[in-house]
Amino acid sequence: xxxxxxxxxxxxxxxxxxxxxDWMADYLARVGELPVQPNADPGTVRRAIPAAAPALGxxxxxxxxxxxxxxxxxxxxxxxxxFFAYFPANVSPPSILAExxxxxxxxxxxxxxxSPAATELEQAMMEWLRQMIxxxxxxxxxxxxxxxTATLVALISARDQALTENPGARLEDLTVYASEEAHSSVMxxxxxxxxxxxxxxxxxxxxxxxxxxxxxEAAVVADRAAGRVPACIVATVGTxxxxxLDPVPAIVPIARGAGAxxxxxxxxxxxxxxxxxxxxxxxxVAEADSVVFNPHKWLLVNFDCTAYFVRNREALFRSFATSxxxxxxxxxDRVVNYRDWGIQLGRxxxxxxxxxxIRTYGVExxxxxxxxxxRLGKLLAGWVEADADFELxxxxxxxxxxxxxxxxxxxxxxxxxxxxxxxxxxxxHAAGKIxxxxxxxxxxxxxxxxxxxxxxxxxxxxxxWELIRAAARET
Numbered sequence: 001x002x003x004x005x006x007x008x009x010x011x012x013x014x015x016x017x018x019x020x021x022d023w024m025a026d027y028l029a030r031v032g033e034l035p036v037q038p039n040a041d042p043g044t045v046r047r048a049i050p051a052a053a054p055a056l057g058x059x060x061x062x063x064x065x066x067x068x069x070x071x072x073x074x075x076x077x078x079x080x081x082x083f084f085a086y087f088p089a090n091v092s093p094p095s096i097l098a099e100x101x102x103x104x105x106x107x108x109x110x111x112x113x114x115s116p117a118a119t120e121l122e123q124a125m126m127e128w129l130r131q132m133i134x135x136x137x138x139x140x141x142x143x144x145x146x147x148x149t150a151t152l153v154a155l156i157s158a159r160d161q162a163l164t165e166n167p168g169a170r171l172e173d174l175t176v177y178a179s180e181e182a183h184s185s186v187m188x189x190x191x192x193x194x195x196x197x198x199x200x201x202x203x204x205x206x207x208x209x210x211x212x213x214x215x216x217e218a219a220v221v222a223d224r225a226a227g228r229v230p231a232c233i234v235a236t237v238g239t240x241x242x243x244x245l246d247p248v249p250a251i252v253p254i255a256r257g258a259g260a261x262x263x264x265x266x267x268x269x270x271x272x273x274x275x276x277x278x279x280x281x282x283x284x285v286a287e288a289d290s291v292v293f294n295p296h297k298w299l300l301v302n303f304d305c306t307a308y309f310v311r312n313r314e315a316l317f318r319s320f321a322t323s324x325x326x327x328x329x330x331x332x333d334r335v336v337n338y339r340d341w342g343i344q345l346g347r348x349x350x351x352x353x354x355x356x357x358i359r360t361y362g363v364e365x366x367x368x369x370x371x372x373x374x375r376l377g378k379l380l381a382g383w384v385e386a387d388a389d390f391e392l393x394x395x396x397x398x399x400x401x402x403x404x405x406x407x408x409x410x411x412x413x414x415x416x417x418x419x420x421x422x423x424x425x426x427x428x429h430a431a432g433k434i435x436x437x438x439x440x441x442x443x444x445x446x447x448x449x450x451x452x453x454x455x456x457x458x459x460x461x462x463x464x465w466e467l468i469r470a471a472a473r474e475t
Contacts, residue, residue, distance in 0.1 A: 070407040082434035086459040088452035091298035094360040098353035112335035122351035147267035148185035150292040151307040158232035158261030178234040179211035209244030238269025242394035248284030271298035399451035418445035
């Protein structure tokens with residue numbers, strides 16, 4: 001019976017692969033014609049899939065047919081020109097091609113011995129990125145899957161450093177500090193790393209949504225006076241809700257004075273540091289203990305690919321090194337084994353797509369794209385400010401614009417204004433042409449529009465603004 005089963009031998013695979021690449025190219029060309037969000041009720045896709053796996057194999061063409069029939073109508077299209085939600089999770093043709101090669105090779109890249117080329121290419125790519133964002137020599141880099149994982153790695157490293165350098169200190173004595181605007185992964189990561197929730201201090205932010213350095217210093221002083229041990233300070237360069245930029249130069253001496261690990265979360269905004277005139281956003285970052293940013297957000301690299309840099313690699317080894325007999329190899333004393341640089345043992349060959357993207361577009365090409373997105377963000381922010389029926393809710397130094405509808409100032413602050421903007425966002429999404437997201441700043445409901453796709457044009461941004469204004473007139 002086995003010989004009668006449908007199978008994708010090499011020649012059948014070749015034909016299907018050619019057809020699949022044609023489908024991929026067609027999708028990239030036509031994605032803008034699709035609804036950016038699916039119009040499906042919860043459970044629609046699940047109900048279309050059989051409750052149990054098939055006993056016998058099926059022809060690949062049947063699988064692709066159901067992919068288009070069942071899966072595609074339920075997809076949100078992150079590459080759609082009208083997708084301005086969250087932060088971009090970019091794709092680009094060279095990155096897609098690299099992912100195809102990665103999948104074909106099927107390599108496990110946990111150690112030099114398991115994939116020498118993958119390890120050494122990752123070393124080279126992290127050095128390229130270090131130079132591109134202006135970090136000084138001495139920082140060593142590793143690719144993590146996401147910024148959330150990288151922040152957890154930093155919190156664990158900080159925990160172990162604090163316990164090592166403060167004999168007699170207990171885990172419950174350790175404290176963590178971050179802005180009230182910090183990403184939720186900081187609080188989640190602190191819990192996962194074993195810090196007590198009531199030892200995580202969320203420091204107030206100023207009117208620009210940046211951490212108040214004087215409030216941070218006061219919190220650190222109070223904790224030390226109470227016998228607690230400041231273990232980690234997380235500074236955010238480009239907060240999720242508003243692109244708030246924490247004052248890293250003012251935070252550095254506070255961290256040093258307290259002996260705390262300083263981690264900089266620049267998940268989205270960090271890519272902008274490759275542009276020389278934008279490198280000011282990294283002022284003071286050279287003094288941090290660790291830094292993270294996501295090439296998979298704003299540097300055209302497919303998800304997932306997070307760049308994590310650390311000043312003291314021994315801190316990583318102290319927390320994460322593992323060398324059981326079955327992983328040991330003859331060259332271990334002369335090579336990098338990235339299994340010792342983070343949580344994962346098994347690792348994908350993520351460096352390949354970085355190499356393909358940087359070589360295809362070049363540093364200058366990536367800089368030009370970033371400059372254009374930043375220009376478009378400032379242009380849109382100007383349109384919002386010039387419209388008496390809208391209010392800009394935060395500065396827009398990069399490609400994120402945060403605003404709300406406030407018609408003629410007639411609706412008073414409070415629940416009524418929040419409800420008005422909730423209805424506006426729902427009306428915008430009902431049209432199916434653009435997708436935005438919401439947040440709250442100082443308790444006030446706001447709408448976010450994030451730029452960052454490879455193909456984003458001024459005409460598309462202008463069209464999105466007109467759609468927003470038209471929906472507002474009908475709300």
